Amino acid sequence: MASNESRRVSDLGTLKAFGHPLRMKLYRALYIARQATASQLAEQVDEAVSLVSYHLRKLADHGLIEEAEREGKDGRERWWQPASKGLRFHDEDFSDAPEKAATHTAVSRLSFDQHIELYRGYLDVNRSWPPQWRRSAFSSEYLARLTAEELAALERELNEVVKRYEEQGRARDEAGDTDNRENVALHLYGFPFRT
Numbered sequence: 001m002a003s004n005e006s007r008r009v010s011d012l013g014t015l016k017a018f019g020h021p022l023r024m025k026l027y028r029a030l031y032i033a034r035q036a037t038a039s040q041l042a043e044q045v046d047e048a049v050s051l052v053s054y055h056l057r058k059l060a061d062h063g064l065i066e067e068a069e070r071e072g073k074d075g076r077e078r079w080w081q082p083a084s085k086g087l088r089f090h091d092e093d094f095s096d097a098p099e100k101a102a103t104h105t106a107v108s109r110l111s112f113d114q115h116i117e118l119y120r121g122y123l124d125v126n127r128s129w130p131p132q133w134r135r136s137a138f139s140s141e142y143l144a145r146l147t148a149e150e151l152a153a154l155e156r157e158l159n160e161v162v163k164r165y166e167e168q169g170r171a172r173d174e175a176g177d178t179d180n181r182e183n184v185a186l187h188l189y190g191f192p193f194r195t
Contacts, residue, residue, distance in 0.1 A: 006086035007064075010093035012100050014062040018087070019107035022047065023055050024114055027064065030082055032183050035068040037077045056080055115187045122185075133182070151190050158188060 009015055018024065022045065029044045030036055042052040059065045060080070068081035094104035119139075126134055146154070173181055 003084040005084060006088050007084035008088045008090065008093070009064075010090070012094070012103060014064065015089065015094065015100075015103055015107055017058055017062040018064060019103065019110060020055065020058075021110060021114070022051070023059055024111060026052065026055055027059060027082070027087075028114075030065060030080055031086070035070065035079050035081045037079055039077060041080075115185070118185050119187070132180075148192075151192075155188075155190055162186060162188075 009018065018027070025045050026041055029041050033040070038053040038056055039049050041056070042049040045052065056065065060067070063083050064087065065080050066083045068079040070079045089104065089107065091104060094100035122137070126137070129137075169181070
């Protein structure tokens with residue numbers, strides 16, 4: 001990845017480019033793979049290579065992904081990688097115009113729908129996972145009374161914990177410690193509500 005930091009997306013054009021269902025899936029698959037070709041990604045998302053290539057170019061046009069440097073690259077196929085360590089979208093960047101706010105809401109809903117789809121997929125096949133994975137998987141709901149500042153502090157703290165585990169897992173994976181290592185999705189939401 002070119003940048004070791006996450007990128008804050010704050011412009012409407014990039015938000016719209018990312019806010020396509022297939023592009024979101026491609027970005028997620030590429031983030032997990034770290035580097036991949038359009039052919040490899042097409043196989044993962046079950047789409048035609050030409051369609052995947054088109055959407056990868058659109059993501060690259062907005063700087064969300066980039067061509068990867070590969071040793072021994074024969075030039076027949078492009079390798080891609082995320083351009084940053086992740087993406088962040090903040091409501092305040094899109095709240096100054098109705099179109100921006102509506103687009104941000106639509107992209108957030110699409111992202112949430114994909115999270116649900118991923119978790120439902122796990123629930124549908126969870127019995128096929130070994131017992132240690134079934135014991136380790138979790139779904140939790142916490143209900144707390146917090147201020148906006150406390151919620152923001154909680155998010156920062158949780159982000160640091162998740163980043164530490166992610167970096168530790170990647171380092172061990174790159175060092176060859178791949179036994180029993182799987183992709184893990186962790187979705188956290190923190191939001192106010194009234195009963």
